[in-house]
Amino acid sequence: MVTNYENIVGQALYASNQKGIKKFLPLDYRLAIKKGTLISRTYKQYFDRKKALKASSPSQTIPDCGVTALKGEKLPYWEELVDYWSGWTEKEINKKKNSTGKYRRHLAEAKELLAHENTRNFALSDELLKIVGKYLGTAASFSNAGLWWGKKQERYAGSPGFHLDSLDTSCVRIYVYLSTVEKENGPLCVIPQEESKKFVKQTGYLGNTIPDNDVYQVISEDKLEVLTGARGSVFAADTTKCLHYGSRCTGGDRIALIFTYASYHNFDDNSKVLREISLPERPSNLQKLALKHFSYPS
Ligand SMILES: [Fe+2]
Numbered sequence: 001m002v003t004n005y006e007n008i009v010g011q012a013l014y015a016s017n018q019k020g021i022k023k024f025l026p027l028d029y030r031l032a033i034k035k036g037t038l039i040s041r042t043y044k045q046y047f048d049r050k051k052a053l054k055a056s057s058p059s060q061t062i063p064d065c066g067v068t069a070l071k072g073e074k075l076p077y078w079e080e081l082v083d084y085w086s087g088w089t090e091k092e093i094n095k096k097k098n099s100t101g102k103y104r105r106h107l108a109e110a111k112e113l114l115a116h117e118n119t120r121n122f123a124l125s126d127e128l129l130k131i132v133g134k135y136l137g138t139a140a141s142f143s144n145a146g147l148w149w150g151k152k153q154e155r156y157a158g159s160p161g162f163h164l165d166s167l168d169t170s171c172v173r174i175y176v177y178l179s180t181v182e183k184e185n186g187p188l189c190v191i192p193q194e195e196s197k198k199f200v201k202q203t204g205y206l207g208n209t210i211p212d213n214d215v216y217q218v219i220s221e222d223k224l225e226v227l228t229g230a231r232g233s234v235f236a237a238d239t240t241k242c243l244h245y246g247s248r249c250t251g252g253d254r255i256a257l258i259f260t261y262a263s264y265h266n267f268d269d270n271s272k273v274l275r276e277i278s279l280p281e282r283p284s285n286l287q288k289l290a291l292k293h294f295s296y297p298s
Contacts, residue, residue, distance in 0.1 A: 012214070015204030027206050028197075031169045031240075038265035042294050045264050049139040052285050058130035062172065066193035066238035067225055070131070072176070075234065077122035081257070082232045084116060085147065086178050089255050093149060105157055105247075108147040111276045113257070119145075121280060123259050129286045132172045132261045135238070139289040142277070143167060143260040143270055147178075150186045150247040150254035157186065157254075158247025161209030164196070165239040168266035175235045176257040181228050184251025188227045188235060191215070191243040195223045199243060215243065261290075269295045 015023055025033075039046050062068050072078040092107055114120045122128065123145060132140040150157035165171065181187045191199070199205060199218045227235045237244060247254060262268070274291050 011208045012210040013206040013208050015206055018206070026204060027164070027200050028169070030206075031166075034267065035169050035265055038267075038294060038296070042265070045292075045294065046138070049264055049289060050137070052139045052289055053130075053133045053137075056130040056133065056286070058127060058134055060131055062131060062135035062236045062238075064193065066135075066196075066242045067190045067227075068236050069227070069229070070174075070234040070236055072232050072234040074127075075122065076125040076127055077118045078176075078232070078234070080118040081122045082176065082178065084118065085113075085257060086231065086255075089147065089149070089178055093253075093255075103151055103154055105148055105150065105154075106146055107149045107255075110145040110273045113145045113147060114277045120277065124277075124280065124287050124290055126284050126286055128174070129261075129290055131236070132174075133286065135172055135236075136170055136261070136263055138263050139286055140172070140261040141264045141266065141293045142274065142290045143171065143262045143266065143268060143293075144273055145257070145259045148247070148254075148256050148258060150249040150256070152249050152252050154249060157249050159209070160186075160245055160248050162191075162212065162215050162243045162245050163209045164200075164205075164207070164241070164243060166207060167260070167268045168240055168262040170238055171240045171260060171262040171266070173237050173239050174259040174261075175227070175233075175237070176259075177229055177231055177233045178255040178257060179253060180230050181233070181254050181256075182252070183226060183228060184249070185228075185254040186247040186249035187229075187254070188237060188246040188256075189244060190225045190227065190237050190239075191219055191223055192225065193238065193241045195219045196241060196243040210243075264289070264292060265294055267295060271295075
């Protein structure tokens with residue numbers, strides 16, 4: 001399928017174009033080495049966080065394929081979250097559409113979002129932290145949050161080309177749609193973990209965006225999961241292990257809240273974001289651990 005996004009993608013990095021030892025180090029090896037270095041500096045946290053997760057049994061799980069729909073109504077504060085930000089977004093977008101200001105895809109960032117108590121309660125609910133932690137195999141560390149406005153026919157409404165994120169060896173992004181998202185509204189589109197791994201192995205992919213046709217030469221197009229859904233739909237995706245794209249808003253806008261979680265030892269120095277979030281009263285162990293993180297200083 002040729003899209004009008006093809007000409008703004010296609011800067012993929014491949015191992016075959018690298019020099020020296022890098023030529024032989026595939027993406028998963030590189031990330032594992034980087035992570036091993038971080039863990040070796042604070043290895044106690046690595047084991048403590050595995051132990052902290054042991055007794056948890058969430059009511060929903062993210063399968064090993066790295067992509068799934070979650071039942072929003074079973075997540076604490078989901079209704080409050082969707083109601084509040086739907087109303088806020090409607091007013092904000094109307095204001096922006098009536099002004100001459102330049103389009104920005106971020107309507108709100110983590111600090112503003114998590115200052116809203118019920119949003120913080122949703123993002124740091126024990127239930128969600130258990131779901132994410134169970135998939136990651138360690139007590140989750142909160143990484144970031146954003147409110148994204150994918151505007152109709154806006155070429156830079158998000159990340160419209162296939163790619164893998166690089167914040168960790170594994171991560172979970174929770175998408176909460178605040179508008180109905182059909183195919184033409186730029187749904188998140190994901191290739192499950194196993195097939196994505198096959199692409200990385202066969203091509204020596206190291207990063208950046210890849211044209212659709214290159215991906216479909218290796219992976220059958222019917223493997224693509226197109227995450228359409230009504231307002232309030234919730235999806236989870238491991239965007240470091242699953243090739244994905246989104247925001248190809250050809251026929252209408254897409255509004256989505258995105259919450260990101262990774263392991264304690266991840267590659268993004270988000271200490272500033274974490275310092276600005278306050279814990280609920282009487283926090284659980286998982287909630288306390290969610291606001292701790294260790295990385296290379298930026
Ligand atoms: Fe991404």
